[in-house]
């Protein structure tokens with residue numbers, strides 16, 4: 001059983017929801033990332049989405065674009081991110097880690113070598129933002145054979161036919177993008193999210209996580225009531241940006257945001 | 268029929284998923300898929316609709332001023348002393364470049380789709396101007412994203428866009444040039460899909476853009492073909508065009524694909540020289556990857572990060588290229604070469620002096636290569652250069668290099 005499946009089943013048994021922080025690897029420097037991951041887990045994170053820096057993060061807002069730029073100052077490559085996961089695994093063999101990023105850095109390594117290196121390091125899943133299912137026939141199969149879950153996005157604009165397709169090719173969990181927009185957008189409508197989540201429930205048994213627009217304990221709690229997982233990115237990355245000049249404070253300060261959300265979700 | 272010819276025969280490419288061989292496709296976030304599917308559906312319907320085609324043709328004739336002339340550059344030919352050089356005068360179009368052919372087409376699509384707001388990315392500002400122009404004409408709200416670096420280089424076009432009622436947004440992320448403007452326009456589109464049409468300015472991006480931009484620009488090659496037959500009595504031996512994202516080049520090339528006797532030469536921006544790495548020539552010195560929704564040749568480092576580009580001409584300063592060019596390169600049906608900044612500037616001056624035609628710096632790359640080629644060819648051979656735009660917008664850049672300030 002994959003780490004993701006195990007984690008979601010355990011949470012389900014306790015009737016708890018997954019809290020999934022996103023951080024960009026190497027932001028604001030490569031030394032911060034692994035300690036921050038551990039701190040997030042201690043604060044109540046169930047899964048970690050680790051962003052792979054890319055020069056042109058088209059689907060992200062300014063907050064994550066800047067995080068990529070900060071990481072790229074240190075020339076953080078996909079292989080370095082995989083090494084960070086291996087380092088994380090020396091102390092934590094339970095918490096699932098999903099790499100989130102764009103296709104080009106993966107292509108630069110090659111699908112097969114990437115998948116082998118990722119699995120060897122203890123990566124559990126891959127979310128490739130600019131690789132929709134119709135372009136992913138080759139990679140999806142290869143990644144799943146290697147033991148990497150392939151996580152796909154769904155959005156408010158996704159048609160019913162496509163929702164079905166995505167349910168069929170996804171594994172690990174499904175990621176519902178709550179708003180029309182890029183990461184860091186505001187204006188989350190919980191009722192609309194609930195409607196869509198309920199529609200998708202009828203199509204799949206995969207856990208459904210919701211991201212984009214969750215910024216505080218209240219919105220985390222509201223989403224936890226309708227979905228299986230709550231994904232939080234830009235607020236954390238924003239805090240990292242504020243602390244970029246004093247990176248030693250990042251693990252404690254950023255994980256505090258997660259602790260607050262955990263508390264609200266479990267209350 | 269050769270294999271190449273069979274593979275490219277007719278207008279059957281891209282395939283249903285937008286692939287040109289291994290290139291093209293639709294590599295975008297799920298958040299954009301719905302909008303692209305809608306656009307594809309509307310375009311498939313309208314492109315087969317004679318009424319839509321008639322309205323497009325009418326606008327090209329009466330608003331853009333087509334057909335543009337095919338002009339025999341007699342004094343340039345004499346000076347070079349080789350093959351005859353003809354110029355396809357896209358610089359004479361309304362707004363001064365080929366870009367308007369495409370914006371007319373896409374604005375018509377926006378109108379048919381009932382979208383009140385259009386957005387565009389721009390490098391040199393020519394596409395931004397062409398977008399602002401059609402938006403003014405149709406009464407659409409228009410926002411143009413432009414790299415902060417280009418806003419500086421192309422101040423005249425920025426002011427033109429503002430006069431036309433468009434809002435110009437300087438983009439400060441990344442390298443602050445065309446690719447970043449495109450990222451930012453995509454972000455706007457994802458956020459405002461319901462009321463917004465994204466007018467992409469070149470034959471690149473996710474399917475169906477490379478196809479529809481090509482289709483709108485093909486008027487260049489179709490006219491050139493007919494004019495060659497009428498004026499010269501035969502097809503040219505080669506057609507030559509500069510390649511930024513590749514729209515003026517594919518518009519010229521595509522109608523000649525099945526004419527295997529016609530060489531097709533795309534000229535990329537060699538910047539300070541391809542060997543220096545400071546250029547914008549992905550077909551000459553790049554490798555296949557995925558950016559901006561398509562698989563194509565890119566300038567990237569070993570880790571797959573997109574590299575900064577350099578060209579004296581803002582309109583060629585792009586690390587990728589339209590997928591059809593990537594495919595034509597691999598098939599060997601088209602050749603791609605690079606011309607450096609210096610050579611382009613010299614061609615700019617030469618054409619201005621001997622023909623009284625001031626070319627855009629983008630187009631000057633094509634002129635420069637045509638001059639090189641013509642020198643090596645006998646006098647009975649014919650080259651057609653796509654003169655994609657006029658050079659007024661570049662006067663400041665050239666003056667700067669001459670040390671002149673106004």
Ligand SMILES: Cc1ncc(COP(=O)(O)O)c(C=O)c1O
Nearest residue numbers: 393511512513514515582655656
């Ligand atoms: C006059 C002119 N020619 C060429 C280009 C390059 O674009 P493309 O390769 O799409 O024709 C531009 C782009 O701004 C331009 O303004």
